[in-house]
Amino acid sequence: MKKLYNTKNAMPDDMIDGFVQAYPNIVKKGKNNRIVLRTKQKDPEKVSLIIGNGSGHEPIAMGFVGEGILDANIVGDVFTAPSSDLILEGIKESYSKSGTILLISRHEGDVINGKAACLDAQDEGMDVRPLLMYDDISSAPKGHEEDRRGAAGTIFIYKILGAAAEDNMTIDELMMLGERVRSNTRTLGVAINSGISPITNEEMFSLPKDEVFIGMGVHGEPGVARRKLGAVNDLVSFMMDRILEDKEIKPENNVIVLINGMGGTTLMELYSVFNEVSIYLKNKKIFNSSPMIGSFSTTQETAGFSISILIPDEIMLKFWRAPHSSPNFPLIL
Template sequence: MKKIMDNKKTLVQDMLEGYVKAFSGRVRLLGNHILLRAKEKDLSKTAVIIGNGSGHEPAMIDLVGEGLFDANVCGKIFAAPSPMEMMDALKELSKNGHEEILILVSSHAGDILNAKMTLMLAKAEGIKADMVVLWDDISSAPKGMEQERRGTAGLFFAYKVVCSAAEDGMKMHDLIVLAEKTRDNTRTLSVAIKSGTHPETGLPTFELPEDEIEVGMGVHGEAGTGRMKLPTAKDLTEYMMEQILADKPFISGDKVGVLVNNAGSMTRMELMIIYRHVVRIMEEKGIEIVRNWVGTYVTTQEMAGFSIAVCKMDDEILKYYDYKVDSPLF
């Protein structure tokens, strides 16, 4: 796969410098790897940050801004930022006057380990910080072992809700409770149709025959639950929704948000065909879709594939889902 770039060693830095120039009124760059809000929120409010590997854009760079993250610590391609890189963000926010800092962590081994080490360093520096681990991928561990599941596109519900609640003045303990509730209300399943390419190595992230798809593929190309021949949109959506709805379970009378996420190179035509089937299935089950996102949120470069995520909504989650933010995505 051909990619337009200058230097593989400075890919992330080059991207962030361009991003800040494009959105200078919303974000600023600290060093060469940390995006911060250009206009800091009230210092009495809890700061919320995230660290993640690059290569999944628009996640997470488009989620820094008013009503969203205070900082995004950008790691190398598909690699979590180091604890020292995370500390650079914590020190900046603490120096500016934030008394509480919450780290939202997508459930991957490297992200969790580095976040825990960051909290140890923060404690030594006298910085009040905490973390909450988020997961949603039903294919990565069975029901009853949810804590072993990976974080994928469905975490956007928790990201949006928790960050907006922090902007509204909610304190760290209650933010953690809200994050856990939103996480536990969310289920996601993904499929891959064609591999993306690692921009540094030029190699595909996985191999897949032309006439097959993989169900449950992770955002870094991690293996899913199995492969099948390429089905119709109707059959594939029904197969995915059956598993998603059964896992929580979602039942008649529930009010939900739905995310259909493009993993990279799916067309809008394909996404809308899929969403059409999601709506039909929900109507048949008596489940009301009260909010939806259909588009490109978390990618694995140009991978062809998509995720369906469903989040059970209550009044509190819906309030912060609808909270006004400053982002190209919402």
């Protein structure tokens, strides 16, 4: 399979170089090349919000650094969590005297290295708190939410906490708000074609032509079930039924829908998916507003998508819609 690069090892660094050159007024590199920071000094009184993740999932999370969302992103090798030492460097470069929240999308390497970095920072006297994020209903059954993986629904936490931090919310309030967003978020993903791993240049999984994987991991981990692909309205109904079984949403409630493409699915398809989600919700007399549709948390050119649903309160909705200046986060209207 073909892939564009100079050398495999240089891919993350070449990407970061291009990114910071493209948006010099918004992002810059830290002392370490793998740390992306806001160019404009953030308000020193504001809590800083940061995250580390493996590369290969862009625009997440590098593309969301900017005013109103993230203060820093620590970028690991392809599909590999950054080391705890690198995360610690990132914490130090973005540390705020009001404290720092390290967001951790729940995947083993990210959890271990992220928590280790927080403990090291706490040993040095810094107020750094890890906030674990998990939303993928296919990765553990109802009742075991804490064992679930982080998926695209974590974007709700980035945006809402980022805007709330900009509004000078305290670290304790932010942690509680983050936990509330987490408990009101559910995600289910499906994949129809594998992307190509930049590490092996091979497809990450194979699937019969007419089938779809339900519950796809962001690293190409096999799904939990397979089913015939069928028409998109049928697939979306199936997925929405699973989500609503997991988290009850009563009629007259308002939800925010996030349709995330996995890298190889067109906007034409993603808007069709959103249309079906809207129809499904309308039939249940559930409202939706301020959706986010596009490819944000990707696995190279994997074809597939996930549906994330957040049941917001007034505060969440306000911060979800707040202005921001990060390069790859879309307009929320």
